[in-house]
Amino acid sequence: MSYVIGIDLGTSAVKVLLLDRSGTVAAEASRDYPLYHEHSGWSEQTPEDWVTGTIGALRELVLNADVPADAIEGISFSGQMHGLVLLDAAGKPVRRAMLWNDTRTTAECREIESLVGQEQLLTVTRNPALEGFTLPKILWVRKHEPEVFAQAVSFLLPKDYVRYRLTGALHMDYSDAAGTLLLDVAGKRWSSEVLNAVNLPASFCPPLVESHELTGTLLPEQAAACGLSADTKVFAGGADNACGAIGSGILQEGLTMCSIGTSGVILSYEQGSGNDFRGKVHFFNHGKENAFYAMGVTLAAGYSLSWFKNTFAKGESYDELLQGAGDVLPGSNGLLFTPYLVGERTPHADSVIRGSFIGIDGSHERIHFARAVMEGITFSLNESVDMFRQAGKTVDTIISIGGGAQNPVWLQMQADIFNADVVALENEQGPGLGAAMLAAYGCGWFESLDACAELFVKRSSVYKPNPAAVDAYAGLFRIYQDIYAQTRGMNAALQPYRK
Ligand SMILES: Nc1ncnc2c1ncn2[C@@H]1O[C@H](COP(=O)(O)OP(=O)(O)O)[C@@H](O)[C@H]1O
Numbered sequence: 159m160s161y162v163i164g165i166d167l168g169t170s171a172v173k174v175l176l177l178d179r180s181g182t183v184a185a186e187a188s189r190d191y192p193l194y195h196e197h198s199g200w201s202e203q204t205p206e207d208w209v210t211g212t213i214g215a216l217r218e219l220v221l222n223a224d225v226p227a228d229a230i231e232g233i234s235f236s237g238q239m240h241g242l243v244l245l246d247a248a249g250k251p252v253r254r255a256m257l258w259n260d261t262r263t264t265a266e267c268r269e270i271e272s273l274v275g276q277e278q279l280l281t282v283t284r285n286p287a288l289e290g291f292t293l294p295k296i297l298w299v300r301k302h303e304p305e306v307f308a309q310a311v312s313f314l315l316p317k318d319y320v321r322y323r324l325t326g327a328l329h330m331d332y333s334d335a336a337g338t339l340l341l342d343v344a345g346k347r348w349s350s351e352v353l354n355a356v357n358l359p360a361s362f363c364p365p366l367v368e369s370h371e372l373t374g375t376l377l378p379e380q381a382a383a384c385g386l387s388a389d390t391k392v393f394a395g396g397a398d399n400a401c402g403a404i405g406s407g408i409l410q411e412g413l414t415m416c417s418i419g420t421s422g423v424i425l426s427y428e429q430g431s432g433n434d435f436r437g438k439v440h441f442f443n444h445g446k447e448n449a450f451y452a453m454g455v456t457l458a459a460g461y462s463l464s465w466f467k468n469t470f471a472k473g474e475s476y477d478e479l480l481q482g483a484g485d486v487l488p489g490s491n492g493l494l495f496t497p498y499l500v501g502e503r504t505p506h507a508d509s510v511i512r513g514s515f516i517g518i519d520g521s522h523e524r525i526h527f528a529r530a531v532m533e534g535i536t537f538s539l540n541e542s543v544d545m546f547r548q549a550g551k552t553v554d555t556i557i558s559i560g561g562g563a564q565n566p567v568w569l570q571m572q573a574d575i576f577n578a579d580v581v582a583l584e585n586e587q588g589p590g591l592g593a594a595m596l597a598a599y600g601c602g603w604f605e606s607l608d609a610c611a612e613l614f615v616k617r618s619s620v621y622k623p624n625p626a627a628v629d630a631y632a633g634l635f636r637i638y639q640d641i642y643a644q645t646r647g648m649n650a651a652l653q654p655y656r657k
C-alpha cells in the first residue's frame with residue numbers, strides 16, 4: 159500500500175492526515191501553537207512554532223501509523239492565508255508573522271487605494287484592499303519598523319515558509335498568492351502594475367507554481383526529524399480555503415462550501431474569471447488549475463466560540479460547553495450575538511467594529527449565550543449566502559467542514575439559517591484532505607482532481623432545513639443585520655479605550 163500526507167497549517171493548530179490510495183484516513187496527529195495579540199486588532203505567530211509543530215506532528219503520525227517511511231509517496235500543504243513572513247537574504251524571518259486576522263493596517267489599505275487606484279486594484283487583483291491581506295502588512299512593516307524592513311529581501315505565506323524549511327526551495331502557489339493583493343488573478347502572474355505603484359521590486363515575490371506542482375523532496379535532515387524518507391515528493395499545496403474546497407469536492411459550478419475554523423467562510427466555485435462581484439466578496443484562484451472561487455469571510459467564526467469557551471468555560475470541552483444547546487429554541491430566548499471580535503470582512507469591511515450581545519435578560523443562562531454565539535456566527539455567514547443568492551447563484555446544498563462541523567446541533571442550525579441542505583463529510587478536516595488530494599494527484603494516482611474527489615470525498619449525513627426554524631430565523635436574521643448599523647458609531651467611540 160502507498161500513502162500521501164496532507165498538512166493543514168491552521169491558525170489554532172497544524173493537523174496532519176495520512177491517507178491510503180482509497181482515501182481512507184490511516185492516521186492523524188496535530189500540534190497547537192500560541193497566537194499573540196499584543197494590542198487590540200493585532201494577531202501574530204512565530205514561524206518557528208509552525209515548523210516545530212509540523213515536524214512533531216509528522217513524527218507522531220509516522221510512528222503511530224506504523225507504515226514504512228518509503229510507502230509514503232508524497233506530501234502537500236494547506237495553509238492559513240495572507241500571513242506575512244518576511245525573509246532576510248539568508249532565508250530567516252526578520253520578525254514574527256502578521257496573520258490574516260490582524261487588522262492594524264487600515265491606513266495602509268487607504269494608501270494602496272490611492273497609489274494603485276481602486277478600479278485598477280479590482281481589475282487586476284480582483285479584490286479591494288482589506289486589512290487582512292498581505293500587501294498592507296508589508297507596507298505597515300516598511301513604515302513602522304524601517305530597520306526590520308531593511309533586512310527583508312522577500313516574503314512567503316505561512317505554509318510556503320514551512321515547505322521552504324522542509325525542502326530548502328522558495329515557492330508560492332497561485333491560490334495563496336491571490337490573497338496577497340499582488341497577483342494578477344486572471345493573468346496568473348505577479349502584477350508589475352501593483353508592484354511598481356507601491357515601489358516593491360519584482361525580486362520580492364517568490365516563484366509561482368500550481369498547487370499540485372512538484373516543488374522538490376525533503377532535505378535529508380528534515381526527513382530524518384520527521385521519520386520520513388528523503389525521497390518523499392513535496393507538492394506545493396494551496397490556501398486553506400482552496401484546499402477545503404478540494405477536500406469537500408467543490409470542483410464544479412453550483413457547489414457551495416461552509417467552513418467554520420478560526421475564521422468562517424462561504425465559498426462558491428467559479429469555472430472562469432468572468433463573474434465580477436466588484437470586491438463585495440473575495441475572488442481568488444482555486445487549487446484546481448485554471449479555476450477560481452468567490453467567498454465571503456467572517457473573521458471571528460470559530461474564534462468567537464473558542465473565545466467564549468476560554469473566557470466562561472475554561473477547561474471544558476466543546477461538547478461540555480454545548481451540552482443542551484439543542485434544547486434551546488431558535489433565537490436563544492431573545493438573545494443575539496454579533497461575532498465582530500476582531501472587526502469584520504464580509505459584508506462589512508470594518509476593522510473598528512466589535513461584537514455585541516443584544517437582549518440579555520435575567521432568564522438567560524450560559525447555554526443561551528453559547529447558543530447565541532453559534533447563531534451569531536451562522537447569521538454572519540448567512541450574509542454571504544444571501545449575497546451569492548442576490549448575485550443569481552443557486553445555493554441549495556452546502557458542504558460543511560471545519561471544527562464547527564463536529565457539532566450536529568450546529569450543522570442543523572446551519573441548515574435552518576441558510577435554508578439549504580447541509581452535508582457533513584466523514585472527516586470534517588477538508589483542508590487537510592484537500593492537501594492530501596493534491597499530493598495524490600501530483601503523484602499521478604489520478605488523472606484529475608475530480609477523479610480523486612470521487613473516491614476521497616466521503617459524504618456522511620445530510621441536515622435538512624426545518625420549516626418552523628427557517629421561519630423563526632428569517633425574522634431574527636433581519637434584526638441581526640440591523641445590529642451592525644446600530645453599534646457602529648458606539649464602537650468607533652469606544653476605540654480610544656481599547657488597549
Ligand atoms: N466539538 C466541537 N464543537 C463545536 N465547535 C468546535 C468543536 N471543536 C472545534 N470547534 C470549533 O472549531 C474551531 C477550530 O476549527 P479548525 O477547523 O480546527 O480551525 P483552524 O483550521 O483555524 O485551526 C474552534 O475555534 C471551535 O470554534
Ligand SMILES: O=C(CO)[C@@H](O)[C@H](O)COP(=O)(O)O
Binds near residue numbers: 168170240258
Ligand atoms: O483570511 C482567511 C481567508 O481570506 C482565513 O480563512 C484564513 O485563511 C484562516 O483560516 P482558518 O485558520 O480559519 O482555517
